[in-house]
Amino acid sequence: xxxxxxxxxxxxEDGMDIDLFIPMAxxxxxxxxxxxxxxxxxxxxxxxxxxxxxxxxxxxDNDYCTIHFLRSIDLQSAIMNFIVxxxxxxxxxxxxxxxxxxxxxxxx
Numbered sequence: 001x002x003x004x005x006x007x008x009x010x011x012x013e014d015g016m017d018i019d020l021f022i023p024m025a026x027x028x029x030x031x032x033x034x035x036x037x038x039x040x041x042x043x044x045x046x047x048x049x050x051x052x053x054x055x056x057x058x059x060x061d062n063d064y065c066t067i068h069f070l071r072s073i074d075l076q077s078a079i080m081n082f083i084v085x086x087x088x089x090x091x092x093x094x095x096x097x098x099x100x101x102x103x104x105x106x107x108x
Contacts, residue, residue, distance in 0.1 A: 001090040002054065002090065003090065005093060006024060006100070007022070008022050016058045018056050019053055019056075021051060024049045024051055026049065028046070029069065031044040031046060032101060033104055034104070049069050049071070050070050050072055053067075053068040054068075063086055064085055065083070066083050068081040069081065084104060089105060091105075
């Protein structure tokens, strides 16, 4: 599940994967992650994020997605990517005046 102030569109639905595209317009993105190690704050900041691609696996018993933060249109331009188990979490993306806030939150 994704809650977003930014538009979301499907760009690929092929076989066992589906890719969702979220344009960010080269905003700074604050990535908020709960329960990081105590020596880190709960925020990682990424500069000039053009878009986010979330790739979901449609395989049975596979509740993982890969999240790619892109600097340009090309998937090879990823600033960072990581894998999330979405069976117990969801993504919330909030638009602020000059940046975006990206949260991975526990489902209630």
